[in-house]
Amino acid sequence: MKGKNTARTLVSIMLNEEVHVNEVLKKYPPSIRENLLDILHDIQESDPHHYLSNEALTAVATHLGMDLAEIKGTASFYSMFSFTPRGKHVIRVCASPPCQLLGASTVLDKLIDTLAVKEGETTADGLFTLETSSCLGLCGVAPVMMIDETSYGNLTAARIVEIIERIRREDETS
Amino acid sequence: MNLSVRSRSCIGMGSDDIKEGGKGLVKDITIRIDDKEISAPSGSTILEVAKANGFYIPTLCHLDGLTDIGACRMCVVSVGGKIVTSCTTKITEGMEVITNSDRLAELRRLNLELIFAERNHVCSMCVSNNHCELQDLACDLGMQHVEVPYAYPRLSIDATHPKFIVDHNRCILCGRCVRVCAEVEGAHVWGIAGRGRETLVITELGIDWGDAETCTDCGKCVEVCPTGAIVEKGKAAAEMEKHPQLVTTLKERREND
Numbered sequence A: 001m002k003g004k005n006t007a008r009t010l011v012s013i014m015l016n017e018e019v020h021v022n023e024v025l026k027k028y029p030p031s032i033r034e035n036l037l038d039i040l041h042d043i044q045e046s047d048p049h050h051y052l053s054n055e056a057l058t059a060v061a062t063h064l065g066m067d068l069a070e071i072k073g074t075a076s077f078y079s080m081f082s083f084t085p086r087g088k089h090v091i092r093v094c095a096s097p098p099c100q101l102l103g104a105s106t107v108l109d110k111l112i113d114t115l116a117v118k119e120g121e122t123t124a125d126g127l128f129t130l131e132t133s134s135c136l137g138l139c140g141v142a143p144v145m146m147i148d149e150t151s152y153g154n155l156t157a158a159r160i161v162e163i164i165e166r167i168r169r170e171d172e173t174s
Numbered sequence B: 001m002n003l004s005v006r007s008r009s010c011i012g013m014g015s016d017d018i019k020e021g022g023k024g025l026v027k028d029i030t031i032r033i034d035d036k037e038i039s040a041p042s043g044s045t046i047l048e049v050a051k052a053n054g055f056y057i058p059t060l061c062h063l064d065g066l067t068d069i070g071a072c073r074m075c076v077v078s079v080g081g082k083i084v085t086s087c088t089t090k091i092t093e094g095m096e097v098i099t100n101s102d103r104l105a106e107l108r109r110l111n112l113e114l115i116f117a118e119r120n121h122v123c124s125m126c127v128s129n130n131h132c133e134l135q136d137l138a139c140d141l142g143m144q145h146v147e148v149p150y151a152y153p154r155l156s157i158d159a160t161h162p163k164f165i166v167d168h169n170r171c172i173l174c175g176r177c178v179r180v181c182a183e184v185e186g187a188h189v190w191g192i193a194g195r196g197r198e199t200l201v202i203t204e205l206g207i208d209w210g211d212a213e214t215c216t217d218c219g220k221c222v223e224v225c226p227t228g229a230i231v232e233k234g235k236a237a238a239e240m241e242k243h244p245q246l247v248t249t250l251k252e253r254r255e256n257d
Helices: A004-014 A019-026 A033-046 A054-064 A068-075 A097-101 A104-115 A157-173 B004-010 B015-023 B046-052 B102-118 B133-140 B176-185 B220-224 B245-256
Strands: A089-094 A128-133 A145-147 A150-152 B028-033 B036-041 B076-079 B082-085 B096-098 B164-167 B190-193 B200-203 B230-232
Touching (some): A019 A033, A019 A054, A033 A054, A068 B190, A068 B200, A104 A128, B046 B076, B176 B190, B220 B230
Parallel strands (some): A089 A128
Antiparallel strands (some): B028 B036
16 A cells, blocks of 8 residues: 555656646745745646646655645645646635625625535636635625636626636637 | 754764753752742743752653653643743743642643543553543542543554564553654654644654654664553553653763763
């Protein structure tokens, strides 16, 4: 049983699956553990599936001279990190009280309906992953959602459909 | 976030060095515990001083020989009206400590009830029945029932290791396994992942224990686990006696060598 994970890591390195991880790690000096969160963010952003694979976490542990459990313990504390592959675009619906009062649950229902996925799932075409988030800091224009790095406020059912359709169109043409 | 404390204590820093270097600096300071004046070396924790002078403070995550982290909150005491964990609070000159009061007893019992309610602690159904520090503490503190509703989470049991089992349903997240593995065995297999009520102890990246290559199968985590969360396979409840003091002895002998 033991050795399975090393083998998997070696295979993924040989197949160059983790090239983006090595690119990120080159930017940071080894053994400086204070850089851990920055490194994890960089790796997740550069991954085509926006997640942290076990192989990536192992590479980070080696680079920083930290324990595997310590890396996972730190990363798993933050909801912004994902350990399962996600879609091309990550949608985060704010679930904090101000957004709730102004209809965040309706926003979530509309997205569930439009995308035909449940919370935490990815659409069949791999384009969108639907998640909820704690406060996004835009309470003045609640209810709010974030798609990748762009925030959308004052959401209505019609606007949600429009935004999703537009991103779908842009992806088809690009 | 300070992650460095643990590493510092375990990167082969000979304890002799600390003693040599520290000897000249350590001076005795005077504190007051329950109206009794006590002189103790500076740098000691309230818990150390209280125990050495015969005061009883309940503890759960504390184990002599391991770094204290204040995880279980059972050892709370009052310092000038402020509630602090005695295992992580260092003594200061003129400090006035109260180790027992009605309020402290109530806080400790409520805390203990919350620990019971968080996971599936049902003693009669547990492999560690009669050999459990959580159960002992409930008896000592006179906890007769749990007033908050049990959460009854359905957590996994990992029996992939050839010799041992980890049952998250009985884990109190004291972190003794994490500390003994890093500080005494030096294998760094265990960690704590997730947050809030979703928190679990993990091996390596959260993989099956049986697949964890860094595990040396030493069994120290089994011996220090205060409950039935980490146990040895093939043992009946009557045989499930743990020996956390082994780790304390080991640590002491290493320091004296």
